[in-house]
Amino acid sequence: MKTIFVSGALANKHLNGGEAWVRLNWVLGLKRLGFHVCFVEQIGRESCIDLTGAVTPFEKSVNLAYFKKVTEQFGLSSSAALIYENGAQVHGLSLGQLLELADSADLLLNISGHLTYEPLLGRLRRKAYIDVDPGFTQFWHAAGNPGSHLAGHDFYFTIGENIGTTQCSIPIGNILWRPVRQPVVLELWPFCSAALPDRHTTVASWRGPYGPVDYGGKTFGLKVHEFRKFIELPRRVKGTFEIALQIHAADAKDLTLLRSNRWQIVAPQVVAPDPLAFRSYVQQSGAEFSVAQGIYVETACGWFSDRTVRYLASGKPALVQDTGFSRRYPVGEGLLMFRTLEEAVRGAEALAQNYDRHCQAARVLAEAYFDSDKVLGELIGEVGLA
Secondary structure (H helix, E strand, O other): EEEEEEEEOHHHOOOOOOHHHHHHHHHHHHOOEEEEEEEEEEEEEHHHHHHOOOOHHHHHHHHHHHHHHHHOOOHHHHHEEEEEOOOEEEEEHHHHHHHHHHHHOOOOEOOOOOOOOHHHHHOOOOOOEEEOOOHHHHHHHHHHHHHOOOOOOOOOEOOOOOOOOOOOOOOOOOEEEOOOOOOHHHHHOOOOOOOOOEEEEEEOOOOOOOOOOOOOOEOOOOOOHHHHHHHOHHHHHOEEEEEEEEEEEEEEHHHHHHHHEEEEEEOOOOOOOHHHHHHHHOOOOOOEEOOOOOOHHHHHOOOOOHHHHHHOOOOOOOEEEOOHHHHOOOOOOEEEEEHHHHHHHHHHHHHHHHHHHHHHHHHHHHHHEEEHHHHHHHHHHHHOOO
């Protein structure tokens, strides 16, 4: 049996069920294909906190507790490891076991270049970089910022499917970026019909983890800048519009503006803190409405949200801002896109008029384009492991 390492942030993003699913679908999808999969994450001392947010010892941290909970829920306890402070401590597989596995492993899938621990990284002979932040990754690299950790990989994949084409303005330098889609293990995300059809939801961070990017004399914006353009939508359309929103206290004016325009705001750490709660939140929704980061929209990179993939798989139609993905996927049934407020209004009305048909079309689209068997099978073929 061939062995694949997958590395990414899970404990580092505790109480974020959506981010957990990003990593889980890669790991569990590869296991479905018959690979022995080892999930490995590293975390630094300053990232280990307690319930109050104060830095705390690794063994007492909410990060470790979250890592244990999620890996146990999905049967990964015996094939996962959390490396603390460059190997000072390791939870799960021992450091010796990891190094031994790495010597014979066939591939590393390094999500966002997370794994940098050289004693382990240096033993993995074939490495593929998985870019889930298109635009940020490439602009940082073009500016000479090493934070993306691109060096030393043999293959480079990005969910920005238009990167490297004339349709997209993102610089690629000397890297061959290969498109890859967000995989979903369909059996873990079944069609779910129980919902209020006019309940539109999404899970979002108002500003996201990164600041605006300046490149070539232009500033590329964030999700907040896009959301403001569509803030009147709930006043224009019947139904409920709810956001499980991570928003800083400094953005109180925006929060007031959202509520005055009839947006319902809930706390993501309450309604979707772990994978199971996140799945329940999505499946109890009628449809998704969401905008994208400004950088994805302005570059037309084709970014497509992993969260939207989960809505589609659950049979929940998605009305989402176009990032150039309309060049890659069929839109109009199940998946609707908008660029302007008027298009968003018409899209919401169209969902209401033929809701059941859009639900069926959403699941069909997920099966055709995002099934982990297909997505990961194609990637494995590209790196020569098929």
